[in-house]
Amino acid sequence: MNIIVPVVIMAIIGGILGLVLAIASKKFFVKVDPRTDMVLEALPGANCGACGFAGCAAYAEAIVEKGAPIDLCAPGAGGVVAAVADIMGLSANAKEPNFAIVRCDGDGVRPRFQYAGVQTCKAATVMGLAGSFQDCPYGCLGLGSCVEVCPFGAIELNENNVAIINEDVCAGCGKCIDACPRNLIRLDPESRVIVVRCNNKDKGATANKQCNHACIACGKCVRECPFDAIHIENNLAVIDYGKCKLCGKCVKVCPKHLIVNLRAERKERREARLKDEK
Amino acid sequence: MEWTFTEYFALMFGLIFTQNFVLSQFLGLCPFFGVSKKRDSAVGMGLAVIFVMTLASVVTMLIYKGLFLNPSLEKYHMAEYLDIASFILVIASLVQFVEIVLKKLAPALYKSLGIFLPLITTNCAVLGVTQIKLTEFARPEYSLAQAVWLQSLYGIFGGIGFTLALYLMAGVREHLETAMIPESMKGMPIAVISGCCMALAFFGFQGFV
Numbered sequence: 001m002n003i004i005v006p007v008v009i010m011a012i013i014g015g016i017l018g019l020v021l022a023i024a025s026k027k028f029f030v031k032v033d034p035r036t037d038m039v040l041e042a043l044p045g046a047n048c049g050a051c052g053f054a055g056c057a058a059y060a061e062a063i064v065e066k067g068a069p070i071d072l073c074a075p076g077a078g079g080v081v082a083a084v085a086d087i088m089g090l091s092a093n094a095k096e097p098n099f100a101i102v103r104c105d106g107d108g109v110r111p112r113f114q115y116a117g118v119q120t121c122k123a124a125t126v127m128g129l130a131g132s133f134q135d136c137p138y139g140c141l142g143l144g145s146c147v148e149v150c151p152f153g154a155i156e157l158n159e160n161n162v163a164i165i166n167e168d169v170c171a172g173c174g175k176c177i178d179a180c181p182r183n184l185i186r187l188d189p190e191s192r193v194i195v196v197r198c199n200n201k202d203k204g205a206t207a208n209k210q211c212n213h214a215c216i217a218c219g220k221c222v223r224e225c226p227f228d229a230i231h232i233e234n235n236l237a238v239i240d241y242g243k244c245k246l247c248g249k250c251v252k253v254c255p256k257h258l259i260v261n262l263r264a265e266r267k268e269r270r271e272a273r274l275k276d277e278k
Numbered sequence: 279m280e281w282t283f284t285e286y287f288a289l290m291f292g293l294i295f296t297q298n299f300v301l302s303q304f305l306g307l308c309p310f311f312g313v314s315k316k317r318d319s320a321v322g323m324g325l326a327v328i329f330v331m332t333l334a335s336v337v338t339m340l341i342y343k344g345l346f347l348n349p350s351l352e353k354y355h356m357a358e359y360l361d362i363a364s365f366i367l368v369i370a371s372l373v374q375f376v377e378i379v380l381k382k383l384a385p386a387l388y389k390s391l392g393i394f395l396p397l398i399t400t401n402c403a404v405l406g407v408t409q410i411k412l413t414e415f416a417r418p419e420y421s422l423a424q425a426v427w428l429q430s431l432y433g434i435f436g437g438i439g440f441t442l443a444l445y446l447m448a449g450v451r452e453h454l455e456t457a458m459i460p461e462s463m464k465g466m467p468i469a470v471i472s473g474c475c476m477a478l479a480f481f482g483f484q485g486f487v
Binding site: 002005009010013014020021025118119123 | 374
């Protein structure tokens, strides 16, 4: 009979605790709008902060309770906006997705010495060494700060040790822009397909020595452009996207092949991927 | 039986330095490695652990000494086998209760501590706190109030020791982030090695008390 009393006591302890919890959850009930959870589920959950709120949960709360705009989510351009609009009973006008673009090709940049300090681009810049350990003082340092900061794992270093963006994964949150001390990364809408992939502002002769793919400010693209959309500024070809009609003539004449047509690149990659799948 | 200041000091110093729960008793290693990536979250987790350890100490000692060792119930020998089972029950519901109350009364605190609270339910350091000195503090020489007082001190200082270890570890790991580490050592292996080095350093306090 010894076992009965302990069992009863345990049951009483459990019962009391359960009762206290039940009362507490009634008494301290916090009203949560069920839509907050639904919106949170619809959001990508990457907590990248591109919307300007502290993560997806904060943004979901802001949408439901404070009526924040529903199209701030960069990773969820399109599908997510439609889903959130559905929950909130608003009309969706889907945004065109943005992709990050690295404006450096880095083909043939020669390292001057091996940098063995703190392995982040910002540290190298602060140390004042960034301008010296490779020939081009404008290009990608290749230490991968943007690779680390990307919440989607969309950035890799290619064989030239230059950051490249995997557009299948890139969500356009723009975190890498802040991570790059050389301001090489830009956020472009998907339709903006003609890009100058160089940031070298040195004079032609100097730039030519620094890199196989450096803009030497020869001006061929300026003369070729039928819309007056491309100009040389600070020894670098710059496209005025207000005038550019994406005809692609500058891509053909550039002697250094640094003006690229992303549409062609994307097509190539898509075909390569299809081949892989076969 | 009254305690002298020396004994109180020995309890405090022992729990923070020589008998540190994480570094010399190897309790609570899961949060020690899991939540020690940033100093901010280490402090949040540490505060939550101090809070829960203190509360759990008070409630478990009340149940143990007030109920199981109660003269009228002593003949059932519940203190011998029912302690762990009932303590787990108590700690788990306590954490739940704290979570519910915090959510209502202090939403800001809940947002910073809230994610850590469910983690603590299964933290063995909390169960360790309630177990290690249990029989010693529950001796008949101490009154019920005294036993609860001593056990709650044990909980507070155990929690502070845990927080200290967690915070130091977070500081070390923030530096490891930028250090050049061999590929195979990156992440958890180097964290465990640094934890060992820290435990060795704390071993130097042995003999103080």
